[in-house]
Amino acid sequence: MSPLHHISLLTKNSRDNVAFYTQILGMRFVKNTVNQDNHRMLHYYYGDYQGTPGTVVTFFIVPHLGHRYDNDHYLATIGLKIPRNSIDYWENRLQDHQIAVIRKGKELYFRDHDDIQLILEEVDQLPLEEDHQVHNEIPGDKQILGLRSTEIHVKEPEKTSEFFEKLLGWQTNQQKIQFNETDFIKILPTDTQEATHMGRGGIDHVAFAVENDDALDRLYHRAQEQGWLIEKIVSRGYFKSLYIREPGGNRMEFATLAPGFTIDEPLETLGESFALPPFLADQRAEIEANIYPEN
Structure with missing residues (x-):
């Protein structure tokens, strides 16, 4: 199993976002909820039919969000896997939707409305199990399997590599941490002292899967002992999360697989109604009344 759990980004337009990720990419809209750190901000989740960890991409909806500036440290790209014998289908589908796409071998490069770089890679894997397939026009044997990769851009890659090796035992080889035959993250150098500025399409964090609460607590204590910059450990309802800033300044989340x-x-x-985890349920009226308005 890949340790990738989800990737969370910023978007300025909920309608364009839903249309792109559900109607074009065929992911299921699995959760319409709120940013638990800012109850005025909607938080959308997409994934396979069950919202399985490792298939999920999430977006915070921030109306009037400005341009992003990826400079001294940032996260970039959503890499997604597609099953064997599906790349021609996806190349044609993207072109049919007037999306500019570049094909490099078994990879397709394209961008969404927020100028996010996406990469679809055909891998030598079977399609999703039937109970994980989304009920839409995309044939079950062509549907996106889940997350494959992302990139961590930092001024001093060796310090970020040391973070992953000391905390998790993950080794970097040629700027890449390879998790299995298909899934990986890249740790790449930046070449500017200009400060990064979050905006449309910016990645807020990448989340890695942790088996359960006990494993997350052990990771938390290990991070404390090693002196890493811990932001917080908190229950999100759908999973429990630990947030740490890696030495380059990017937010890393470690999230449990359950309860889901x-x-x-x-x-x-x-995803069909506005959902709130149990600990926010009694604030529903206030939260709904104060969501950031969109045009």
Whole structure:
């Protein structure tokens, strides 16, 4: 299993975002909820039919969000896997939707409305199991399998590599931490002292999967002992999360696999209503009244 859990980004337009990730990429809208650190901000989750960790991409909706400036440290690219014998289908589909796409071998490069670089790579894997396939026009044997990769850009890559090796035992080889045959992260150098500025399409964090609460607590204590910059450990309802800034300044999240997205709505109707985890349920009226308005 890949340790990738989810990737979270910023978008300025909820309608364009939903259309791109559900209608074009065919992901399921698995959760319509709120940013738990800012209750005025919507938080959308996309994934396979069950919202399985490792398939999930999330977006904070920030109306009127400005341009992003990727400079001294930032996260970039959403790498997604597609099953064997599906790349021609996806190249044609993207072109049919008037999306500029570049094909390099088994990879397709393209961008969404927020100028986010996406990469679809055909891998030698079977399609999703039937109970994980989304009910839409995309054939089950062509649907996106899940997350494959992302990039960590920092001024001093060796310090970020040391962070992953000391905390998790992950070794960097030629700027890459390879998790399995398909999945990886890259740690790449930046060449400017200009400060990064978050904006449209910026990646807020990448999250890695941790088996359960006990494993997360052990990781938390190890991070404390090693002196890393811990932001917080907190229950998000759908999972428990530990946030740490790696030495380059990018936010890393470590999230448990359970309990998942069905704690506040049934699997069959995930994403169809505005959902709040149980600890926010009694604030529903206030939260709904104060969501950032969109045009």
